[in-house]
Amino acid sequence: MTDTDTNHATSTDEVPSAWHPTACILCECNCGIEIRLGADGRTFERTRGDKAHPASEGYTCEKALRLDYYQNGRGERLLSPLRRRADGTFEAIDWDTAIREVADRLAAVRDAHGGESIVYYGGGGQGNHLGGVYGSATLKALGVRFRANAISQEKTGEVLVMGKMFGTPLRGDFEHCEVAFFVGKNPWISHGIPHARTTLKAIAADPDRAMIVIDPRVTETAAMADFHLQVRSGRDAWLIAAMAAVLVDEGLVDRDWLDRHASGVEPVLAALEAVPITRYCEISGVDETLVRAATRRIASAASVAVFEDLGVQMNRHSTLVSYLEKLVSLLTGSLNPEGVERAGFGSGPDAGNRLFDAIVDRPSGVVFTDDAWEATWARIQTDDGLVHLDISELLDELVELRDATPPGDDPDWPLLLSAGERRSFTANTILRDPAWRKKDAGGSLRVSPADADRLGLVDGDTATLTRKRASVAVTVAVDDTVQSGHVSLPNGLGLDHVESGARHQTGVAPNELTASEDRDPWAGTPWHKTVPARLERASA
Structure with missing residues (x-):
């Protein structure tokens, strides 16, 4: 678009x-x-x-x-700050008063209890980054140690893994990569990469490039892919462990690259040698032949860009999955392949003047980075400048995966609900007014034809969706892109809004569907994408 x-x-x-x-x-x-x-x-x-x-x-x-x-x-x-009155109502106040009173109260807490008693929430997760910039100065002044934001319940596991492996976050270059690998990510709808749909079309149309997608649903991106590994919901860890093990099993590991750029290689290879590939493919629901073919395509590529997203980051074994998907690309030496450089503005005092002039002259924006390919290795911020492959705690979890019970086979909860699927007109809780949605304003529940037939449901029926926390009424949308045993509700609903002078709620809030104990043991991210559930026709 x-x-x-x-x-x-x-x-x-x-x-x-x-x-x-x-x-x-x-x-x-x-x-x-x-x-x-x-x-x-x-x-x-x-x-x-x-x-x-x-x-x-x-x-x-x-x-x-x-x-x-x-x-x-x-x-x-809100167009002005609001201050709560003693009776619980709010009054509008000016910005100077609000800033002064908040600063005074925070300073009083700091003086009485120390800055570590203050937790800062905000300053990240969306595109308005000014809160992060100014927030850092405020935190320093108050001596605050702890901070969080919206992505704390999404990306924490991956950030932990990247911190241990690279010392810093990294992103792939999808515009120029030979192979694009999307794990629980549907960029045709959720975007997240520059001009996503244009980029996806370019990859799909180029016979020398390939797209690999891991997703339980035949998403718009998966339908374009050369390899769609349609994993059973919540079983990504078994699938990606099998892919990493295939690299070892078929001798596809780039030993020369690892010798030069990585540490902790041998414990990782030993752990992957013990992975039962055939059994893990069976657990994941993906044919082993397809798993091996997709893995070979990654190994043969000159460059691979990987993007994991909420489909796995709010799912079972999410931190382990983040670790394993990085191993798949790292073991083939696909980190920082030589690519396109961008011209900058030089160095020294005059560089700042040139950059300032460019910003003034080009109100739509300027490109200012100037990294030579060799210099990008300086971005790796580990103490020795090497990629650290061995994360012993996660290798232990990989071993424990052998005896773990895969989700989805509990007769009391025959369905796994993906609570918070991104669709064309959903946008987490940013847009409260449901009138912005051109499609599916109420947020229907996607159900496979097989499950709908088994339950006697048709398109547009009202059904009762039950989880261990509560039950909610949903509108059924029979959808052949969904696997049997997997149902999904969109994100961004369950919000109230003003209509005809009264407040109304539209749809179901995904956060209300997931029990607080159902979360990743390392990062605490909730398992929104595999909520055990059952579905039945609503009583008349």
């Missing part, structure tokens, strides 16, 4: 206003957009992609194109 005008229709007799370049702040991509304001100077009359933006080049997703619902909604956006 590129530079499409949207939001509100305009009449032909309106006086056109100027297009204002800015950027979407609803995810990390920060796509460039242009906005035309309405007569009130606030309403987003039209939104389109900014072709002059150096990264997105006119590309936008549904969220950016319907930003007016976020900016203005139905009058629910």
